[in-house]
Amino acid sequence: MPDQDIRTRARALYEARARRVPVPPFTDTDPSLGMEDGYAVQQELVRLLLADGDRVVGYKAGLTSAPMQEMFGVTTPDHGPVLASTVYEDGARVPISAFIAPKVEAEIVFRLGASLKGPGVTVEQARGAVAEVLAGLEIVDSRIEDWRIGLADTIADLASNGAVVLGRPLAPPAGADLRLTGMAFLRGGDLVATGAGAAALGDPYAVVAWLANTLGGHGVALEAGQLVMTGALHAAVPMRPGDTFVAEFDRLGSVTLHVDAA
Template identity: 45%
Template sequence: MRKEAQELYRAEKDKIVLRPFTAKYPKIAPEESYRIQLALIEMKKADGAKVVGKKIGLTSKAMQKMLNVDQPDYGHILDNMVLPDAAVFLAGELIQPKIEPEIAFILDRELTGPGVTPTQVLAATRFVLPALEIIDSRIEGWKIKLCDTIADNASSARVVLGNSPKRVEEFDLKLIGMVLEKNGDIVQTGAGGAVLGHPAVAVAWLANAVGQFGVSLGAGEIVMPGALCAATDVSAGDLLQASFDGLGTVSVRFA
């Protein structure tokens, strides 16, 4: 698995794309793909990066349809992936970026699966934030299947966090509406219920998934539960802003 992780590491560094692992290894399983991902994360940690959270991918029907998969996956958020609201980001740092609006969870206490429920997730949440995830694929043309994106750290790249924290008791996350604008034009709309029915359901799924391997979601961690709509292509010169009912706005400009 280390060879494949090294290929992904170099692809990200050198801005090149790879042939899908599922094309090279048709029988590759999710468990093997997660081992590739973990090896990749260890390489990045050796460079000085720190894990500050986790992301869940493919939680909405829109994203599952877009990438032709039928279940969620997860990846790691590193400290060098996190950007502030209204950041200006160089599009050339990525290969084929897209953007997804999400509701970020900041945990107040540890969650350890199995058996974690959405109610327990909400009780363990310090606050939520409006957020944007910038995703990218090191696989040619986004021609990915589930195991390709798992290996590629769930196609993650950057996370943009808003600066208007809200407690979860203030509203029903399922009912939060969202409008995504690109250069002033509305390009996507969505709601919290698009994320496995409720964003807290996705976080519970993650806690239980990693709990199988003796891993917990830690206090203070960022958890990105998945997109409220399909991903939107971005390029240099674009300004993306997501507005959430009751949560506020978050934006990023691509230079």
């Protein structure tokens, strides 16, 4: 993709984020756009956001489940940065006006205690680098009209990341197999979804290894203290004003999000 097109598309997403007005899918006008094009735009968009004073505090993986990969016709996840301005604590009241078309999904989140840089990072090495595990709620949002996203569109748009709400940090439970960690997801007290850790690439720690190896291929390391969001354990649920979402995880506790109208 020509540099000018990269800058133009990144600027369009930057303005869409600022004004809360979505843009048409880039793949509408150029269906040939692929994963590499999406990451080129993402990199430029991140540059614009960091110039405003934001910080990268971790990374999210998306498309970590087989059904989502099949939907996009890929065999690998995608990724995007987690920005400091988008991280909330458990019980936060988050204004729906901060988003365009938000949805909520529960996932397991890690905080690293040691850096990891691929290639060659194993799942066991990833496990050893994790210092904390947290119950998490990701608010996914799309700056692309009506969520009509192709692969390049969602990657360019920071992997459709909107925000994250983090539960209480815990040391990784001794002897626990996070693949088997169950989760119940409630909206307004009603059970709307369930899931288990294995939905995230078969093993949440495998997501950490995948991210370290993928980023390492571009000279980027996962650093100590950074967050790793390992991917949704269920289909995303639309977010509405007045909603309260709670995700209850086996052995990891719960995390709560309140949605305000303004």
